[in-house]
Amino acid sequence: MGFWGLEVKPGKPQVYNPRNEQGKLHLTQATLGSGSGKEKSVIQCSVEGNTPIYLCSLLPNKTECCPLNLEFEDEDETVEFSVTGDRSIHLSGFMEDYDEGEEEEYEL
Amino acid sequence: MGFWGLEVKPGKPQVYNPRNEQGKLHLTQATLGSGSGKEKSVIQCSVEGNTPIYLCSLLPNKTECCPLNLEFEDEDETVEFSVTGDRSIHLSGFMEDYDEGEEEEYEL
Amino acid sequence: MGFWGLEVKPGKPQVYNPRNEQGKLHLTQATLGSGSGKEKSVIQCSVEGNTPIYLCSLLPNKTECCPLNLEFEDEDETVEFSVTGDRSIHLSGFMEDYDEGEEEEYEL
Amino acid sequence: MGFWGLEVKPGKPQVYNPRNEQGKLHLTQATLGSGSGKEKSVIQCSVEGNTPIYLCSLLPNKTECCPLNLEFEDEDETVEFSVTGDRSIHLSGFMEDYDEGEEEEYEL
Amino acid sequence: MGFWGLEVKPGKPQVYNPRNEQGKLHLTQATLGSGSGKEKSVIQCSVEGNTPIYLCSLLPNKTECCPLNLEFEDEDETVEFSVTGDRSIHLSGFMEDYDEGEEEEYEL
Numbered sequence: 427m428g429f430w431g432l433e434v435k436p437g438k439p440q441v442y443n444p445r446n447e448q449g450k451l452h453l454t455q456a457t458l459g460s461g462s463g464k465e466k467s468v469i470q471c472s473v474e475g476n477t478p479i480y481l482c483s484l485l486p487n488k489t490e491c492c493p494l495n496l497e498f499e500d501e502d503e504t505v506e507f508s509v510t511g512d513r514s515i516h517l518s519g520f521m522e523d524y525d526e527g528e529e530e531e532y533e534l
Numbered sequence: 535m536g537f538w539g540l541e542v543k544p545g546k547p548q549v550y551n552p553r554n555e556q557g558k559l560h561l562t563q564a565t566l567g568s569g570s571g572k573e574k575s576v577i578q579c580s581v582e583g584n585t586p587i588y589l590c591s592l593l594p595n596k597t598e599c600c601p602l603n604l605e606f607e608d609e610d611e612t613v614e615f616s617v618t619g620d621r622s623i624h625l626s627g628f629m630e631d632y633d634e635g636e637e638e639e640y641e642l
Numbered sequence: 643m644g645f646w647g648l649e650v651k652p653g654k655p656q657v658y659n660p661r662n663e664q665g666k667l668h669l670t671q672a673t674l675g676s677g678s679g680k681e682k683s684v685i686q687c688s689v690e691g692n693t694p695i696y697l698c699s700l701l702p703n704k705t706e707c708c709p710l711n712l713e714f715e716d717e718d719e720t721v722e723f724s725v726t727g728d729r730s731i732h733l734s735g736f737m738e739d740y741d742e743g744e745e746e747e748y749e750l
Numbered sequence: 751m752g753f754w755g756l757e758v759k760p761g762k763p764q765v766y767n768p769r770n771e772q773g774k775l776h777l778t779q780a781t782l783g784s785g786s787g788k789e790k791s792v793i794q795c796s797v798e799g800n801t802p803i804y805l806c807s808l809l810p811n812k813t814e815c816c817p818l819n820l821e822f823e824d825e826d827e828t829v830e831f832s833v834t835g836d837r838s839i840h841l842s843g844f845m846e847d848y849d850e851g852e853e854e855e856y857e858l
Numbered sequence: 859m860g861f862w863g864l865e866v867k868p869g870k871p872q873v874y875n876p877r878n879e880q881g882k883l884h885l886t887q888a889t890l891g892s893g894s895g896k897e898k899s900v901i902q903c904s905v906e907g908n909t910p911i912y913l914c915s916l917l918p919n920k921t922e923c924c925p926l927n928l929e930f931e932d933e934d935e936t937v938e939f940s941v942t943g944d945r946s947i948h949l950s951g952f953m954e955d956y957d958e959g960e961e962e963e964y965e966l
Contacts, residue, residue: 428660428718429687431695444536454711457684457696466598468565471537471626479539480565480624483598490682490699493601493709495562497628502536516696518687520713552752574814576781579753579842587755588781588840591814601817603778605844610752644876644934645903647911670927673900673912706898706915709925732912734903736929768860790922792889795861795950803863804889804948807922817925819886821952826860 427521432507433459434469434515439508442498449521450499456515457491458484463512471496472506481507484515500524535629540615541567542577542623547616550606557629558607564623565599566592571620578618579604581611589615592623608632643737648723649675650685650731655724658714665737666715672731673707674700679728686726687712689719697723700731716740751845756831757783758793758839763832766822773845774823780839781815782808787836794834795820797827805831808839824848859953864939865891866901866947871940874930881953882931888947889923890916895944902942903928905935913939916947932956 427449434440444451456469466485470478482492494517498505509515535557542548552559564577574593578586590600602625606613617623643665650656660667672685682701686694698708710733714721725731751773758764768775780793790809794802806816818841822829833839859881866872876883888901898917902910914924926949930937941947 428714429689429695429712429721431687431689431692433693433695452711452713455697457698459696460684466595471539473537473539476539477541479537479541479626480567480599481563481626482565485595485598487682487701487704488595489597489599489705490701491696491705491708492599493711495560495601495603495711496537496626497560497630498536501631502628505537518695518697518712520718522713523717574811576784579755581753581755584755585757587753587757587842588783588815589779589842590781593811593814596811597813597815600815603776603817603819604753604842605776605846606752609847610844613753644930645905645911645928645937647903647905647908649909649911668927668929671913673914675912676900703898703917703920705921706917707912707921707924709927711927734911734913734928736934738929739933790919792892795863797861797863800863801865803861803865803950804891804923805887805950806889809919809922812919813921813923816923819884819925819927820861820950821884821954822860825955826952829861 427523430521431518434507434509436509436511439506441504441506443504444498444500444502449523451519451521453494453496453517453519455518456482456494459514459516461513465512467509467511467513467515469515470508473503535631538629539626542615542617544617544619547614549612549614551612552606552608552610557631559629561602561604561625561627563626564590564602567622567624569621573620575617575619575621575623577623578616580614643739646737647734650723650725652725652727655722657720657722659720660714660716660718665739667735667737669710669712669733669735671734672698672710675730675732677729681728683725683727683729683731685731686724688722751847754845755842758831758833760833760835763830765828765830767828768822768824768826773847775845777818777820777841777843779842780806780818783838783840785837789836791833791835791837791839793839794832796830859955862953863950866939866941868941868943871938873936873938875936876930876932876934881955883953885926885928885949885951887950888914888926891946891948893945897944899941899943899945899947901947902940904938
């Protein structure tokens, strides 16, 4: 199902609901967005009602990208990604088809 | 089962017991918490009675996050995460359901 | 099927169509190309018509390489990789044969 | 089988023999130990009689941890980890049970 | 089959032919070798006749190691690793036995 990407801007949280998606999301990278802000940007993830957890913290002109390794599939809860700081953070990864395993079985 | 996160504060160790959980934990990231402390923070992990092992060492304004790759499942021992330094460390990752494999088998 | 590599130069986007390939691409690394440019280079990925997403941002003489973890297989959409900045970015990874799984099954 | 950790001190090599262990070791992280030494520390791995290979090189106050990805299982040779430099290096990872796969089969 | 390592020196390319090996190579790390050279070292990989692709770029006293994720197995082409710059680069990883999967099947 291919490439997946999402830009999260400061002050504009974005919701991801795995139940609405056709596949399993592998979230594998975070990269600082464009802009001239010099302060660090932090991306956080929260599950309904819980305190947000920092996923990574990106520093302009020092560390502008960081590998991640998170998976979200159809039994999983909705999460909210939010950014604090001067600049947006681009999340990227890929979607894996749910019936991939099944197809392989049929070949038997 | 989705996203998993835990903030560990300096001087306040947290216990994780895989036997009490519904799934297998993939612990995949550590990120420095908020605050103005300039000293490095180190997160350690110890298995009952053993000397703590450093998992990663985060430096304010230089290296504020680091990928990890640890797995904890129901046959595994209880571990204690603790932080030394000025600031908390946020751990994140995801829980994988134990019966995922089984369900796939039933489709046969 | 082995090693896979692609140099993407600033202003010269490159298209990757998984349907034209004999295997599944694991894109696992980005490294800054040669040159004397001092400005950062950013590699972006876009799926037809969508806003490009930053995959990573490389800083000359500071952070010149970054691990990635993206997968592209035959059901996936065509993507376009492009670079903004002074220098090219080398992408690398490996191709995994589609019939690897099948062969293993035949051994049953 | 859970968390695995080992502190390797300068001048005190440590042997790891996978044949003596109950599971497969995934060695996934190296972190600089405590101390005031300012010189870099390098962890090396050697297989009996062969020249040691550098696994990673940690720089105090700059890069104090680095992800690794090495696996050691019961058919594998004994290795020796050694550190050169001012400070110890903490290795961490997890042990995977050998009969995990089997148990899953029995569920069929 | 265990640990795998190779030191590649500047100006002395090394060939790796997966067909001559007993297992599948997972190449997972690159680390700067010893020496006093201050210039960056770049490791490249090329498949017969093709332009070399940069795998990673290591900076003395700044970024001396970098995780990789490349796989080479018996159907794959011969590759050549070469280094440009002042110092050697140590590659490390592990070999996975080809008949591991088969053995598991026999247990059925």
